[in-house]
Amino acid sequence: xxxxxxxxxxxxxxxxxxxxxxxxxxxxxxxxxxxxxxxxxxxxxxxxxxxxxxxxxxxxxxxxxxxxxxxxxxxxxxxxxxxxxxxxxxxxxxxxxxxxxxxxxxxxxxx
Amino acid sequence: xxxxxxxxxxxxxxxxxxxxxxxxxxxxxxxxxxxxxxxxxxxxxxxxxxxxxxxxxxxxxxxxxxxxxxxxxxxxxxxxxxxxxxxxxxxxxxxxxxxxxxxxxxxxxxx
Numbered sequence: 001x002x003x004x005x006x007x008x009x010x011x012x013x014x015x016x017x018x019x020x021x022x023x024x025x026x027x028x029x030x031x032x033x034x035x036x037x038x039x040x041x042x043x044x045x046x047x048x049x050x051x052x053x054x055x056x057x058x059x060x061x062x063x064x065x066x067x068x069x070x071x072x073x074x075x076x077x078x079x080x081x082x083x084x085x086x087x088x089x090x091x092x093x094x095x096x097x098x099x100x101x102x103x104x105x106x107x108x109x110x111x
Numbered sequence: 112x113x114x115x116x117x118x119x120x121x122x123x124x125x126x127x128x129x130x131x132x133x134x135x136x137x138x139x140x141x142x143x144x145x146x147x148x149x150x151x152x153x154x155x156x157x158x159x160x161x162x163x164x165x166x167x168x169x170x171x172x173x174x175x176x177x178x179x180x181x182x183x184x185x186x187x188x189x190x191x192x193x194x195x196x197x198x199x200x201x202x203x204x205x206x207x208x209x210x211x212x213x214x215x216x217x218x219x220x221x222x
Contacts, residue, residue, distance in 0.1 A: 042214050
């Protein structure tokens with residue numbers, strides 16, 4: 001059973017459209033990270049959120065951490081083909097040195 | 112700046128053969144080191160992590176073992192590979208345990 005549930009599993013949109021990916025859990029996390037991975041490569045860290053209710057923006061990407069620190073969302077505005085990839089959320093609990101990863105959302109942006 | 116290397120990039124091995132995957136980190140000292148396995152297009156399963164030389168924690172009992180003979184070297188091994196060991200193996204490092212930085216990965220196919 002995944003500690004972090006991501007939805008949807010797959011998302012295919014046209015260039016210029018907006019999209020949102022969700023990451024949910026029944027557990028509380030001290031921090032949550034979002035990664036993007038391209039085929040055949042390692043994941044790349046996009047952002048870390050640590051405070052409940054926190055919102056971070058990275059160009060056209062907006063990341064939100066839920067007030068109760070159990071969930072997060074990633075919103076992409078005006079998606080571009082370069083946004084295509086596997087988006088992974090990962091959470092840390094307490095002083096653990098480990099991350100729990102969601103199963104990922106595969107995003108395809110069509111030109 | 113820090114860099115992480117993994118080799119080999121791809122590997123095809125017969126069932127029952129041994130395995131050795133290597134990961135090295137440059138530009139940092141005393142990092143936490145991690146081995147993950149990823150099924151195609153899916154999330155990451157933590158296999159082992161290490162907070163120091165000779166200190167290995169195993170997350171999933173299986174046909175694999177890990178060693179950390181030097182501060183910035185992490186090795187994943189098996190004495191006899193199974194078909195189920197096929198997958199994409201990722202090494203990562205972290206100074207905090209929260210934000211992790213991944214290597215390029217090794218694609219292992221057991222035939």
